[in-house]
Amino acid sequence: MSKSERLFSRARRVIPSGINSPVRYYDPYPFFVSKADGSIIWDVDGNRYIDYCNGYGALLLGHRRKEILSHVLSQLKKGTLYCAPTQIEVELSELISKSLPSMQKTRLVNTGSEATMTAIRLARGFTKRKKIIKFEGCYHGAHDYVLVKAGSGAANIGLSVSDGSLEEVSKNTLVVQYNNSQELDSVLQREKDIACVIMEPVLANMGLVLPQKNFLNDVRKITSEHNILLIFDEVVTGFRMSMGGAQTYFSVKPDITTLGKALGNGFPIAAVGGRSEIMDMLSPGGKVYQASTFAGNPISVSAAIASVNTMNKLKSRLYPQLERSCMKLVSAIRDLASDMKIPHQINSISSMFQIFFTNMPVVDYSSAKAADTEKFTRLFRELLRNGVFVAPSQFETVFLSYAHSNENIRKTITAYEKSLKMVKQ
Numbered sequence: 129m130s131k132s133e134r135l136f137s138r139a140r141r142v143i144p145s146g147i148n149s150p151v152r153y154y155d156p157y158p159f160f161v162s163k164a165d166g167s168i169i170w171d172v173d174g175n176r177y178i179d180y181c182n183g184y185g186a187l188l189l190g191h192r193r194k195e196i197l198s199h200v201l202s203q204l205k206k207g208t209l210y211c212a213p214t215q216i217e218v219e220l221s222e223l224i225s226k227s228l229p230s231m232q233k234t235r236l237v238n239t240g241s242e243a244t245m246t247a248i249r250l251a252r253g254f255t256k257r258k259k260i261i262k263f264e265g266c267y268h269g270a271h272d273y274v275l276v277k278a279g280s281g282a283a284n285i286g287l288s289v290s291d292g293s294l295e296e297v298s299k300n301t302l303v304v305q306y307n308n309s310q311e312l313d314s315v316l317q318r319e320k321d322i323a324c325v326i327m328e329p330v331l332a333n334m335g336l337v338l339p340q341k342n343f344l345n346d347v348r349k350i351t352s353e354h355n356i357l358l359i360f361d362e363v364v365t366g367f368r369m370s371m372g373g374a375q376t377y378f379s380v381k382p383d384i385t386t387l388g389k390a391l392g393n394g395f396p397i398a399a400v401g402g403r404s405e406i407m408d409m410l411s412p413g414g415k416v417y418q419a420s421t422f423a424g425n426p427i428s429v430s431a432a433i434a435s436v437n438t439m440n441k442l443k444s445r446l447y448p449q450l451e452r453s454c455m456k457l458v459s460a461i462r463d464l465a466s467d468m469k470i471p472h473q474i475n476s477i478s479s480m481f482q483i484f485f486t487n488m489p490v491v492d493y494s495s496a497k498a499a500d501t502e503k504f505t506r507l508f509r510e511l512l513r514n515g516v517f518v519a520p521s522q523f524e525t526v527f528l529s530y531a532h533s534n535e536n537i538r539k540t541i542t543a544y545e546k547s548l549k550m551v552k553q
């Protein structure tokens with residue numbers, strides 16, 4: 129019996145399903161991690177994998193990036209939690225505003241879920257309206273406002289609304305098809321009590337689904353016409369697609385933005401920000417309540433400052449290299465699958481991609497759901513056997529990091545070749 133298997137049976141006795149977040153589970157048991165460095169993650173049995181799960185997109189600079197470690201280590205010597213303001217919180221918010229000018233003011237929080245929960249409460253408080261609109265398959269965290277037709281783990285187990293969520297809450301979350309601005313417009317013609325539209329500008333929780341030409345511009349235009357706030361959930365895309373996130377990449381300006389993941393490059397930190405007049409609604413200055421013991425804690429803040437400064441310093445090489453490596457990988461996988469006559473689609477942008485086993489273009493929740501997920505699971509297992517770790521579900525994305533070397537990319541192509549051959553059988 130492997131060490132991972134033994135640990136999993138121990139874990140199941142004390143941790144529900146043996147894991148601390150549902151997306152980490154796969155049959156018959158997940159590998160347990162011993163350590164990670166750069167682009168590599170090792171399990172407790174000594175197996176090594178090239179990591180493309182990458183903290184579900186958080187590790188843009190790879191594991192244990194030296195500038196971040198040294199910054200955090202020097203902060204550790206000065207204390208871990210003060211629950212009183214610090215200069216570094218101010219510096220981080222200034223850095224964020226500089227990278228994403230639409231975020232004139234930010235509140236720092238710990239997780240993406242907290243950020244989106246606060247963004248929605250702010251939108252309701254600002255507009256004095258009740259309902260919100262989200263898109264099918266977008267995932268904005270594990271809280272009741274947004275756990276309706278959500279992507280990621282919820283799509284994996286086919287949950288439309290979680291047990292335990294109040295109908296009184298979920299009925300105020302209206303759901304519209306991604307890439308369908310006409311549907312959005314007609315819902316807004318009909319419904320009068322809408323506070324905001326929240327969306328992933330690139331849908332990275334349904335596999336990877338790209339916004340079609342003009343979709344983001346149309347959403348911006350429609351929300352403005354109806355006087356409704358637009359929230360870009362950039363927990364995945366912020367700092368990943370560019371220093372200014374997807375909003376800079378596509379030149380579309382939201383009213384509120386949420387950040388997470390790459391902001392702290394592996395440390396738990398997130399942020400919600402937007403126009404000053406909206407952000408000033410937050411308590412104690414305003415009446416929209418938001419609070420957290422660990423918000424703006426100096427460890428996560430120092431990690432985020434080092435991450436943003438490092439990304440800034442590297443940006444002229446960072447983003448082109450990520451994009452080049454991703455394109456190389458994607459075009460090789462596409463050629464392999466085509467040569468093997470495996471029906472497939474690959475969606476990719478910047479440093480993200482996903483393969484779907486289907487003949488139909490994947491443009492929304494239902495076309496992603498129509499892909500052959502069993503084939504994807506077989507691919508996942510084979511990739512793991514061949515030393516490549518991608519997220520275990522079709523409804524996640526493959527993330528590259530700056531730590532992936534050309535050698536890693538070559539080995540990954542070989543792993544996909546061997547794995548696709550097995551998938552075909």
Ligand SMILES: Cc1ncc(COP(=O)(O)O)c(C=O)c1O
Nearest residue numbers: 239240241267268269361363364
């Ligand atoms: C787009 C998006 N928003 C929000 C979240 C929630 O973030 P967290 O898991 O940090 O609560 C996620 C997590 O995967 C996400 O991908």
